[in-house]
Amino acid sequence: MNLILDPVAAIGRAFLGIVRKAGALALFALAGLSHLLRPPFYWGVFFNSLIEIAFYSLPVVALTAIFSGGVIALQSYAGFAQYHVQSAIAGIVVLAVVRELGPVLAGLMVAGRVGAAMSAEIGTMRVTDQIDALRTLSTDPMKYLVTPRLVAGTLALPFLVLVADILGVLGGFTVSVSKLGFDPQNYIIATFNALKPLDVLVGLSKAAVFGFIISLMGCYHGYTSRGGAEGVGSATTAAVVAASILLLAFDYLLTDLFFAQ
Amino acid sequence: MSALPKIRIRGLTKSFGSKTVLDGIDLDVEAGTSMVIIGGSGSGKSVLLRCILGLITPDSGTIEIDGENVLTASPARRNALVEQIGMLFQNGALFDSMSVADNIVFGLRAKGRGKAHRLSTAQAREQAGDILKQVGLDPSVGALAPSELSGGMQKRVGLARAIAGTPNILFFDEPTTGLDPIMGAVIDGLIVDCVKRLGSTAIAITHDMLSARRIGDRAAMLYHGKLVWQGLASELMDSGNAMVDQFTHGRKDGPIGMELRR
Numbered sequence: 001m002n003l004i005l006d007p008v009a010a011i012g013r014a015f016l017g018i019v020r021k022a023g024a025l026a027l028f029a030l031a032g033l034s035h036l037l038r039p040p041f042y043w044g045v046f047f048n049s050l051i052e053i054a055f056y057s058l059p060v061v062a063l064t065a066i067f068s069g070g071v072i073a074l075q076s077y078a079g080f081a082q083y084h085v086q087s088a089i090a091g092i093v094v095l096a097v098v099r100e101l102g103p104v105l106a107g108l109m110v111a112g113r114v115g116a117a118m119s120a121e122i123g124t125m126r127v128t129d130q131i132d133a134l135r136t137l138s139t140d141p142m143k144y145l146v147t148p149r150l151v152a153g154t155l156a157l158p159f160l161v162l163v164a165d166i167l168g169v170l171g172g173f174t175v176s177v178s179k180l181g182f183d184p185q186n187y188i189i190a191t192f193n194a195l196k197p198l199d200v201l202v203g204l205s206k207a208a209v210f211g212f213i214i215s216l217m218g219c220y221h222g223y224t225s226r227g228g229a230e231g232v233g234s235a236t237t238a239a240v241v242a243a244s245i246l247l248l249a250f251d252y253l254l255t256d257l258f259f260a261q
Numbered sequence: 262m263s264a265l266p267k268i269r270i271r272g273l274t275k276s277f278g279s280k281t282v283l284d285g286i287d288l289d290v291e292a293g294t295s296m297v298i299i300g301g302s303g304s305g306k307s308v309l310l311r312c313i314l315g316l317i318t319p320d321s322g323t324i325e326i327d328g329e330n331v332l333t334a335s336p337a338r339r340n341a342l343v344e345q346i347g348m349l350f351q352n353g354a355l356f357d358s359m360s361v362a363d364n365i366v367f368g369l370r371a372k373g374r375g376k377a378h379r380l381s382t383a384q385a386r387e388q389a390g391d392i393l394k395q396v397g398l399d400p401s402v403g404a405l406a407p408s409e410l411s412g413g414m415q416k417r418v419g420l421a422r423a424i425a426g427t428p429n430i431l432f433f434d435e436p437t438t439g440l441d442p443i444m445g446a447v448i449d450g451l452i453v454d455c456v457k458r459l460g461s462t463a464i465a466i467t468h469d470m471l472s473a474r475r476i477g478d479r480a481a482m483l484y485h486g487k488l489v490w491q492g493l494a495s496e497l498m499d500s501g502n503a504m505v506d507q508f509t510h511g512r513k514d515g516p517i518g519m520e521l522r523r
Contacts, residue, residue: 121358129354132316136348137371137422138340 028220032146042148049152053114053211054159060113061106065164068101069093069171077180086180090187091194093172098199099259102164103157104251107210110157111243115218118149119239122222123232131223146219153215154208161207165200202258209254210247217243265328267292267430267462268313273322274486275308282308283319284486290479295456295463297477297494299470299508301517304483306466307351310432313464315343326430347428347461349452351435353419355407361418362403365389368425389425395458396421396451413444417451424455431456433465437472449475470509473497482508484517 035041076089122145125131134141169191176182217239225235266289273286282305290296300306311317313324315331324331326342334342347368355364366385369392380388390400396417407415416436423431436452437445449472456463456476465476473480477494482505490502497509507515 124357128352128357129350130356132311132314133348133350133354133356135316136314136343136346137368137426138344139367139371 024224025216025220028146028223029150029216031142032150032216032219035140035143035147036151038143040143042144045144046148046152049149050156052117053110053152053215054156057106057110057113057156057160058163060109061160061164062167064105064109065097065102065168066171066174068105069097069168069173070175072096072101072168073172073175073180077176086182087190089176089180089182090172090190093176094169094191094195095199097168097172098165098195098203100203100251100255102161102168103203103206103210104247106160106164106207107157107214107247107251108244110160110211111214111217111240111247114153115214115239115243116236118215118218119222119225119236120232122219123225123235126223126225127228127232141223146223149215149219150212153211153218155211157207157211157214158204161204165203198258202254206251206254209250213246213250214243217246265292266290266325267327268464269323269325269328270309270313271323271325273309273312273319273324275305275312275317275319281486283312283322286322286483286486286488288481288488288491290462290464292462293460294478295453295465295476295494297473297480297497298464298466298483299468299473299480299497299505300466300483301468301508305486306483307434309483310348310434310464310466314346314348314432315339344426345429346432347423347426347430348432349416349419349423349434349436351438353407353415355415355418355422357407359407360403361393361405361407361410362386362389364407364418364422365392365403365425368422371426389421392421392425393418395424395455397447412439413441413448416440416444416448420448420451420455424459427459429459429461431459431461431463433463433467433476435467435469436465436476437467437469442471445469445472446475452476470497 072093073089076092077086080086080088125145131141131145134144173184173187173191176187177184221235221239221242225231268288268290270286270288273283274281275283286309298306298309308317312319313331319332326345329338329342331339331342355361356367359367366389369380369385369388386403389403393400393402398414398417398421402410402414407418410418433452436448440448452463452465453476455461463476465473467473474494474497479491480494480497481488481491482502483489484504490500490505492500497505500506500509503516506512507517
């Protein structure tokens with residue numbers, strides 16, 4: 001009897017745990033967003049978060065985009081040369097970068113850098129009573145810590161992805177022209193011919209969703225962390241892993257929504 | 262003493278799972294007096310303070326401030342009642358993303374939003390410097406980060422932040438823990454000064470008997486979630502209660518020790 005029921009019970013418990021976690025996360029997100037409608041809004045925290053995410057992530061996102069654009073050009077050339085369609089490389093590079101690689105790679109880089117930092121900062125505030133101290137100083141911690149970061153993440157990622165798009169295409173252009181012998185003018189014309197405004201808009205929309213997810217995971221895991229330094233460490237890891245997985249899952253869903261025929 | 266206690270607690274209970282931390286607490290703290298609560302680790306002292314502050318919701322009972330039940334008040338009214346309270350946390354709980362001065366400005370602006378909220382940054386910083394002087398620190402300390410301060414200085418800044426909003430009620434969570442005896446005496450002296458100057462009502466929880474007698478007008482002992490003794494702080498070392506006497510004199514043998522060995 002137990003041989004049959006125990007595994008079912010274990011699956012049930014795990015499922016209920018996931019549902020409980022998803023519910024808690026949804027309530028946390030709603031609570032964070034609801035403060036947008038109720039003043040005050042902490043502009044100082046917002047601008048600090050915006051600078052932390054958008055400005056300080058620029059080098060890592062830029063380098064990732066440049067090299068990724070270059071790699072796509074090289075790999076595409078290796079494959080397309082067999083069928084004598086090298087001329088499609090400019091289009092492949094720009095579409096791959098703008099639709100997918102720009103948002104996803106920038107998102108993953110920011111998840112690793114900013115999601116972890118947010119979770120560690122808020123988690124440390126939790127275990128050192130700083131969040132309780134905010135409450136005793138008549139300040140709602142959700143309003144002060146979470147809402148400005150959610151907004152900053154949602155606005156900063158599209159900016160970073162726009163930079164990643166430009167530099168990714170530049171990386172592909174540089175490799176194609178300097179290493180693969182493409183004509184610069186024809187490459188640029190082919191790039192603009194392949195690119196549609198909708199591709200850029202969808203890429204930036206994805207970025208906004210990813211930015212929200214990264215900030216939400218960082219804030220949620222930090223805010224709910226328990227148990228001293230070890231708890232903060234676990235929360236930081238969980239924030240990065242959860243943000244990365246959710247980011248890829250939402251990438252699929254959004255791609256399916258916008259580009260599936 | 263006024264007829265109505267500043268803080269009145271009746272039948273307060275709180276359990277975490279099967280562990281009962283507060284078990285029917287009845288406590289009155291008269292306006293303008295200092296109450297010291299002593300008790301061993303895990304006896305429920307911090308939970309009691311956090312219940313009054315609204316950081317933890319008790320299972321049952323009432324907590325009245327100025328005769329108004331905090332637990333049944335509307336959220337806005339509850340915020341207004343709790344806004345009267347300033348708190349010095351055990352480790353200071355200073356915001357480490359801000360400078361010392363900004364921590365105090367935060368306290369200045371957060372409480373009593375009316376006048377302090379309208380202060381310009383320069384005025385707020387000047388006031389922060391004055392408050393630092395009140396806790397025996399040079400205003401130049403304001404430029405430092407909390408991580409650059411010693412434990413005693415962090416407590417002083419925590420106290421400065423707590424008193425910045427001129428609260429009617431002050432809570433102190435083990436204010437001398439981790440400090441050397443001289444710094445402990447300095448902090449106790451500052452606490453007594455601040456409470457007297459502001460005319461505040463204070464509750465302090467501590468393990469430090471010297472500190473308890475220096476800070477408190479009255480004292481109470483928590484044991485297994487119950488208040489087992491209340492009296493004058495000056496009587497702490499000679500209370501006539503076996504548990505209090507064992508605790509205050511740090512005796513190995515006694516009713517508390519016998520319980521622990523079971």
